[in-house]
Amino acid sequence: MRIVFIQPPIEDFYSTPIRLQPIGLAYLSGVLKKHFPEVDVIVKDFQQGWGKRSIPLPDALRFLKDYYRFPDRSPFSTFYHYYRFGASEEQVLKEVGALNPDLIGISMLFTAYAPQALQLARILKKSLNVPILLGGSDVSARANELLALPFVDFVIRGEGERPVVRFVEEWLGKRRFDKVPNLGFKTAHEKLVFNDLQENFAIDELPFPDFAGLNLEHYRLGRRKLSFLISSRGCPYRCAFCSVHQTFGHRLRLRSVENILQEMELRLAAGVRAFDFEDDNLTLDQRRFKTLCKEIIKNYAAYDLKLLAMNGLAYFKLDDQTLELMKDAGFGELNISLVSLNQPVLKQLKRPFNLQKFERVVQTAHALGMSVISYQILGLPGESVDSMLQTLIYLSRLPLRIGVSPFYLTPGMPLEGSLPEHKKPWWVVGRLSSLSATENEARRQRIFTLFVMARMVNFLKELDLSGKSLLLKEILAERNNWQGRDLTGLEILFKLLTEDRFYVFDGNDFRLHPAFDVDLFKKFMEEVKWIKRLDGGTISV
C-alpha cells in the first residue's frame, strides 16, 4: 500500500514561508511507519520550494481593491498582488500520478485556503480515481460539509495519529471503517457516517515527526536549517477568537523534557540549528519549560541555537526567571499578544488580561536584549475603533514592535455563534488579508488605517537614531538627509502631516490613497504624545 500525504499550495496576498513546515503530516508519516513498516508513506509539500506567481484576484476579494490599490514600495506597504504560493495543479497531478498512490491524504489547516486543497482533491480524484482522505483544523470544523463533497471519501476530525493507524489497519484488513475513531466515511448508499472522537496516543508515545522525503533545504531561518517542534498539545484557556480546541482540545498534554531533547538530538545530528516551538501554549507549565531551557543551555550551548516560538507565548505565563532562561537558551525574540487594552471586551472574549504582568514581561525582555513583538487584534466583535486606537497608542509607548492582525472568523470558533451571519464565503472571512470579518465598509476602512498606522509606528521605532530622543518635526525637517525607504517613509509622513493626505509610493511617484482615514491618524498623533523606540530613545510627537 502506498499513501501520499499532500500539503497543498495556497493563494493569498502574502505567505509566511517560515511557518509552513508540514509537521502534522510528518507526525502521521512517523506513526504509520512505526506501525506498518511495509506501508509506503510519502509526504509531499506542494507549497514550499515551488515559488510563487501572481494570479488574478478572485471576484469574491474584489472589494479589497479599494485598499490594496497600488504596488506600494514604501515602508508602510500592505498588499497588492495576489499570488499562488506553491505548485500548479498540473505539477501536482504529474508528481502524485507518478507515485501511483492507493490513498491520498490532503491537509486542510486553514479555511482561507480550502479552495486550493479541494481543487486538488477534485482533480486528483478525477484523474487518478484514488480514495481521498482530508484532515486538519478546517476539516475538524466542517467535517459534514466537506465529506458531503462527491470527490471526498474520508475525513478525520481532531488529532490524526491514532485514527490514521486504525484506518490503515482496517484498510489492510476487514475494512470496518465504523471501527476507526474520529473517521467520517460514506456508506455504500452515500450516507455520511461520523465515528466518535477518541483520545489520541499518549503524547510521549508518538514517534518523532518523519521528515524523510521532504527537502529540508526549504525550511530555513536565514542560513540555518530550521525544524518545527511541538512540545505540548492543547490549551485549557478558552479565548473566544481561538480555534485550536477543535483539533487539540482543552486538555494540556505535555511531552517530557527527555522526549523533547531526544528529538532535538536527532535534528541536531541532521544539521538543524534553529527550532521553532509551535505549541499552542508552550509556557503553561512553567516548571517544565524552565527545565527544558536549562537542559538546552547545559547540553547545546556549543550549537549557538536560535529558538523561536512563532505561534506566540502567553505573557501571563512568563516571569523574569523564565525570560532569563529563554534568553540564555537561544530565544532572541519574544512573540506575545496583548490582543486589546479593552478589559470588558477581553472579558467577554474570555481572554486573560493582566496589564501589570504584560508591562513587566515587555520591560524585562527588552532589558535582556530580546526583540519583543506584541500583537493586537483589529476588529474584534464588539470593540470600537477608538478602543483599538487606544491599544495602538499604548503599544506605541512600549519598547516593542507592534504586530497587528485584523480579526478573521473561522468556522467553529467559539465566537461564531454570537455573531450575525456573514455574507461572504468562509474562505474570504477566514483570512487576515480580508481586513476583518465585517460587512461595514467604514469600519473596514478604519481597520485598514490602523493596519497602516502600526507600520508607521514600527518604522519610527526602528529608524536608526542611535538612541537619541528627538521631536518628530525635527526628524521630518531633516528628512532629506535620509535615503531609500527611510526617505520615502519620512516623506509620506511629512505629506500626511502637512497636507492631510496619505500617499503611497509606487517606485516612481507618490500616489494619493483615499481609503486611509486621515482624521483617525490625526487623533492618534494628538493622543500618543511620544513613541518609544527599540533603541531606548523616544520620538515626541
Ligand code: SF4
Ligand atoms: S491562550 Fe492562546 S491557545 Fe489558549 S485559547 Fe487563548 S489564544 Fe488559544
